[in-house]
Amino acid sequence: xxxxxGYYEICSxxxxxxxEQIFGAISEDDVEKAxxxxxxxxxxxMALLSxxxxxxxxxxxxRSHEITxxxxxxxxxxxxxxxxxxxxxxSCVYCGFNTNNxxxxxxxxxxxxxxxxxxxxxxxxxxxxxxxxxxxQMSPISYIKDCVRVLKEYFSSIxxxxxxxxxxEYSLLVSTGVDGLTIYQEVYxxxxxxxxxxxxxxxxxxxxxDAPERGAESGMRSVNIGALFGLGGWRKEAFLLGLHAKYLxxxxxxxxxxxxxxxxxxxxxxxxxTGQAGGFKAPYAVSDKNIVQIIVSLRLFxxxxxxxxxxxxxxxxxxxxxxxxxxxxxxGSTTRVGGRIVAREEREGAEQFEILDKRSVEEIxxxxxxxxxxPVLKDWTCLR
Amino acid sequence: MEDILEICGKRLTNRLFVGTGKFSSFSLMxxxxxxxxxxxxxxxxxxVDTGSKTENILDYVPKGCIIMPNTSGARNADEAVxxxxxxxxxxxxxxxxxxxxxxxxYLLPDNIETxxxxxxxxxxxxxxxxxxxxxxSMARRLAEAGAAAVMPLxxxxxxxxxxxxxxxxxxxxxxIRIPVIVDAGLGKPxxxxxxxxLGCAAVLVNTAIAIAQDPVGMARAFSDxxxxxxLAYLSGMPxxxxxxxxxxxxxxxxxxx
Numbered sequence: 287x288x289x290x291x292g293y294y295e296i297c298s299x300x301x302x303x304x305x306e307q308i309f310g311a312i313s314e315d316d317v318e319k320a321x322x323x324x325x326x327x328x329x330x331x332m333a334l335l336s337x338x339x340x341x342x343x344x345x346x347x348x349r350s351h352e353i354t355x356x357x358x359x360x361x362x363x364x365x366x367x368x369x370x371x372x373x374x375x376x377s378c379v380y381c382g383f384n385t386n387n388x389x390x391x392x393x394x395x396x397x398x399x400x401x402x403x404x405x406x407x408x409x410x411x412x413x414x415x416x417x418x419x420x421x422x423q424m425s426p427i428s429y430i431k432d433c434v435r436v437l438k439e440y441f442s443s444i445x446x447x448x449x450x451x452x453x454x455e456y457s458l459l460v461s462t463g464v465d466g467l468t469i470y471q472e473v474y475x476x477x478x479x480x481x482x483x484x485x486x487x488x489x490x491x492x493x494x495x496d497a498p499e500r501g502a503e504s505g506m507r508s509v510n511i512g513a514l515f516g517l518g519g520w521r522k523e524a525f526l527l528g529l530h531a532k533y534l535x536x537x538x539x540x541x542x543x544x545x546x547x548x549x550x551x552x553x554x555x556x557x558x559x560t561g562q563a564g565g566f567k568a569p570y571a572v573s574d575k576n577i578v579q580i581i582v583s584l585r586l587f588x589x590x591x592x593x594x595x596x597x598x599x600x601x602x603x604x605x606x607x608x609x610x611x612x613x614x615x616x617x618g619s620t621t622r623v624g625g626r627i628v629a630r631e632e633r634e635g636a637e638q639f640e641i642l643d644k645r646s647v648e649e650i651x652x653x654x655x656x657x658x659x660x661p662v663l664k665d666w667t668c669l670r
Numbered sequence: 671m672e673d674i675l676e677i678c679g680k681r682l683t684n685r686l687f688v689g690t691g692k693f694s695s696f697s698l699m700x701x702x703x704x705x706x707x708x709x710x711x712x713x714x715x716x717x718v719d720t721g722s723k724t725e726n727i728l729d730y731v732p733k734g735c736i737i738m739p740n741t742s743g744a745r746n747a748d749e750a751v752x753x754x755x756x757x758x759x760x761x762x763x764x765x766x767x768x769x770x771x772x773x774x775x776y777l778l779p780d781n782i783e784t785x786x787x788x789x790x791x792x793x794x795x796x797x798x799x800x801x802x803x804x805x806x807s808m809a810r811r812l813a814e815a816g817a818a819a820v821m822p823l824x825x826x827x828x829x830x831x832x833x834x835x836x837x838x839x840x841x842x843x844x845x846i847r848i849p850v851i852v853d854a855g856l857g858k859p860x861x862x863x864x865x866x867x868l869g870c871a872a873v874l875v876n877t878a879i880a881i882a883q884d885p886v887g888m889a890r891a892f893s894d895x896x897x898x899x900x901l902a903y904l905s906g907m908p909x910x911x912x913x914x915x916x917x918x919x920x921x922x923x924x925x926x927x
Contacts, residue, residue: 359692540772
């Protein structure tokens with residue numbers, strides 16, 4: 287259907303789509319068919335995301351549970367994010383690291399990287415996701431490579447969530463020992479994207495959209511994409527996210543494709559950058575029920591993809607999501623640079639976003655065990 | 671008469687191999703392995719953390735059970751070879767299940783890369799058990815390369831669809847000199863029984879046991895089914911017929927036969 291088209295071209299085909307009309311015309315019968323189907327397809331995926339599917343959510347959820355169980359068993363992979371640097375040249379309106387925010391900027395020294403790695407490794411975790419803001423000057427590739435060399439001593443799988451790179455740069459990191467790439471488009475609707483990312487290198491929609499593909503091409507074992515729900519209409523965003531995942535899965539057979547469904551709260555408790563009251567208000571509401579519908583629709587559409595739920599969601603909601611199709615969760619998270627080693631007073635106010643599930647790795651492990659799920663702390667052995 | 675599967679210098683009385691992934695806990699996995707009385711358990715090296723101070727999956731494999739590391743996660747021969755070497759350097763026995771998958775959608779194996787890895791690893795003294803799509807020519811090549819057995823899939827991993835590849839597996843059993851062990855896709859004890867009735871040397875089961883409501887009970891059920899199927903095979907299965915054979919419409923005119 288989309289042979290020889292890049293994802294930008296595919297996305298463009300949906301640009302002038304009458305979304306409300308099309309989703310509105312889907313009947314419960316269409317949804318039933320999609321739930322029963324072995325190969326849901328693009329039309330079925332759309333049906334699962336439609337308003338008509340809301341009354342059939344339990345049925346879809348059961349199917350999602352069953353498919354997930356067959357493919358991944360009673361296991362949930364755990365990982366934790368580690369922020370290396372918060373220097374940033376972008377001014378994304380929802381982000382605490384926005385270059386205009388007056389926060390303390392820092393990049394971990396290699397000694398600090400080692401200290402924080404040791405602290406994380408003592409929890410038993412072997413999988414780590416390293417993050418930076420977008421500053422080629424303050425957190426260049428050479429710096430990330432140096433950090434990876436240190437981290438390899440502690441972890442068996444290292445993923446990056448940094449600014450988009452060229453294929454050659456991704457290859458460099460792969461040869462250093464990085465095996466996974468996480469990069470979210472944040473919002474697929476280009477007009478909203480441009481409003482949310484007014485300046486800095488991130489304002490290039492296209493360079494970011496094609497980044498997962500460059501990563502897969504460079505030999506990353508896993509590529510994880512996502513949309514920040516709340517920035518755009520959730521049905522359309524979930525649809526374009528799922529289609530993107532399918533596009534990558536079809537093109538790169540040997541890459542493990544995953545999706546994340548982070549949600550930005552409509553009413554931020556405080557400004558994540560400055561700690562002051564107020565803060566960014568997401569333009570679109572996304573309810574818990576909507577998130578569940580997104581997860582089960584993605585699972586039925588793409589039975590083999592990984593689905594991640596981060597600590598942006600609160601503890602009880604995360605627990606309820608465990609059997610629904612999720613395969614990966616973060617634990618013991620902090621969104622501050624050096625969050626595990628720097629004194630508390632020093633790091634106040636310098637977080638990228640607000641964390642709602644603040645539980646430790648040990649607590650998350652116990653929660654999973656109580657739900658008859660095996661927490662998986664190691665899922666790869668670095669071969670480089 | 672005792673029925674023994676002699677393989678790589680070991681004498682096995684139980685022909686059910688069990689995979690260790692997908693269980694809700696290591697202790698439940700251990701109970702299932704014990705209930706199945708399995709003598710060979712496969713373990714994904716990617717999941718083994720020998721440095722772990724708290725939980726190491728290998729500690730939960732019953733004593734006396736052979737641990738066969740698998741190369742799950744390998745996308746090509748080179749990665750599989752490296753994983754096997756890491757496993758051996760880590761003290762595992764030299765049995766290795768080669769699992770090379772370039773297709774993340776269906777998890778179907780890549781036979782060509784599998785052959786390459788088998789050739790290298792067999793030369794290095796590994797006891798090689800390649801997981802493969804059932805193909806007679808490839809099975810012959812793998813046997814020539816020194817594989818200890820071949821492990822054709824019944825249907826895709828985790829699909830629980832049973833022996834969809836029956837015709838091809840039957841041909842392999844008939845033609846291949848080394849043991850044929852059906853791996854993947856067996857969803858019910860009767861699927862495992864069917865493989866054994868066909869004359870397979872053993873079967874490997876993971877998902878159907880691990881995600882059953884009662885994995886321990888299901889492990890026992892699979893073990894019994896494998897024994898029943900094997901006994902049926904050894905006892906000489908009468909051939910089945912789809913209709914009654916009272917008259918002989920084609921040769922009835924030959925009164926004297």
